[in-house]
Amino acid sequence: MKVNIAVVGLGYWGPNLVRNFVTVPGASITTVCDTNPATFQKIKPFSSIKTVRNINDVLRDKTIDAVAIATPLSTHFILAKKAILAGKHVLLEKPMTQTSIQSQELIKLAEKNKRILMVGHTFIYSQAVRQIKKIIKRKDFGQVYYFDSTRINLGILQKDSNVIWDLAPHDFSIINYLFDTKPISLLATGSHFVGKKYEEIAHIVIKYENNINAYINLSWLSPVKIRSIFIGGSKKMIVYDDIQPSEKIKIYNKRIKTTENNITPFSPAYRSGEIIIPNLEQKEALLTEIEHFVECIQMNKKPLTGGLEGLKVVKLLEIASESLKTNLEVIIK
Template identity: 40%
Template sequence: MSAHLQQNQQKVLATGLIGCGHWGPNYLRVFQQLTGTEILQAADLNPQRRESLKSQFSAVEFCENASEIFKNPQIDAVVIATPATSHFELVSQALRAGKHVLCEKPLTLRIEEGQALTQLAAAQAKILMVGHTFLFNTGIRQLKSYLTQNLLGELYYLHSTRTNLGPIRSDVGAIEDLASHDISIFNYLLDSLPLEVSARAHSCLPHPHEDIAFITLSYPDKIAAHVHVSWLNPVKVRQMTLVGSQKMVTWDDINTTEPIRIYEAGVMQEPYYQDFGQYQLLPKQGDTHIPRLQMSEPLKAEVQEFLNAIHSQTPPFSDGNFGTGVVKVLDAIRASLNAGGSPIQISP
């Protein structure tokens, strides 16, 4: 059989997009750039938004209701990029309609809903993936390889800062919107959920959601982690620090040319001392290394992972179970806030 005939016989994966607001157009762009797939239909409740996108994506049929996508027999998979409060119902309908699903984070706002969707996807033999986009960031993947190689020695703690002036959401607060990124990264890097969390948050603007949050997480092996998030800050920061017994690493997502720096730094014990009064721990400063990374767009890598999972029928690593794990942590953070910042344990 000729290569031309083989190519013609390969089925193009037809996809539908639900939600064309802040993040949805990025999916339209990325799917347009990938081979072997296309977005046939896109649904959004806003008629002005649909009209403005038609000129950019003329091959896409825009509609008002998600039900039109669910009923379309040509569509194999659905991307859901709507407010988090709508995720459970839309993902449920998509899976029951026999569609594979890529859902934006967080998967749901309740643990029971995340578990129910994961079980439904398994029963329907469909792929359920959660769009934790930063897990596909080249820098985060590099941090993961350092931990796998034990490059840092014994890992002591992680710290993350994620701030900016907006965008301010109306459906969820800064914890679900921003901290969910850092929680998913920590869970991915450490291959575990935290054992315990505590949190304090503040609402400054006239709405019911928090604008600033400070979160402390305790992971297995006595690894501590801390997250600071705010969408009420004049400076855009996306930084993470990992501190180990041998080396320390920083990641700066805003620095696209040199996002990672490795510090030959640590603390050493004074080798010679006669009594406890002479005992001291000395800082050790060495070279700083800046590895060269081959950067790629995280969203494009995420979508490609989704397509590969469908073709191979192999669950992606950010599947329903992983997404529900993040929801578990968010739920514990909410419980800590309600308890005045008291530590809340997380069940496995």
């Protein structure tokens, strides 16, 4: 069965969804929808795709099986809810919704109406993140100490969210996927300079059970673009540089060793060995994500990044907002 898809929202991200959907054999992209008709020129090369300005025209169309929603965050809940109620499967961009109550409602609605609800946590479909999961599970990586992410550039300031709600969903979803552990506390701090309302720079520290700490540095006001994640282990360390076209992951055989009699590391032993660069399949993460969405619809499978995974991320975002507001570390129950 071919799945007929409509993409809703043709701003920055939507055209990437269209470009990938057209290459998936099991899918046929029939319609795009955007309230701003000027965006339709972005899909000019695909002349057979119908353009509409109102989502109701998509939802009324019985030939459309699924919608991929890439509109601003403040519209996610209402558009996804309408789509599920109209009998469509939904791929909803990150972050899932503005509140966890809304996410819970969408999960229930999708279950009740037997529709696939998937969230666009794209990094979970990247070869690099999947490879990292395998590496840190190996005994020779040792105990994981920290996750240290820098996600900064001169970014597109969002109209309806701060930098945490825009960029942290990537790190939160990666952490949830990589580590089988629960957060204990979260501290977030941030500032705005250009706008009046939404933080443009933020730092987050999350403490997890098993003694893993996550440090996340986010900015829309950086002169250079950096997308790096360092994961430190007791025996090895990983550097993941997502900007690199190839050689995205390097595994460093480096560590600091102290002996029992040497608890204060006055003279620690530094171990420095080879660097391994795993070979990764060159495939766009978004294409893997979209193929998975189509397969979930065709086979009635549970998505890897379904509503519950989306909800987990939204909960962390809410806790980060609470910490920003109170300037306090929030203990997570």
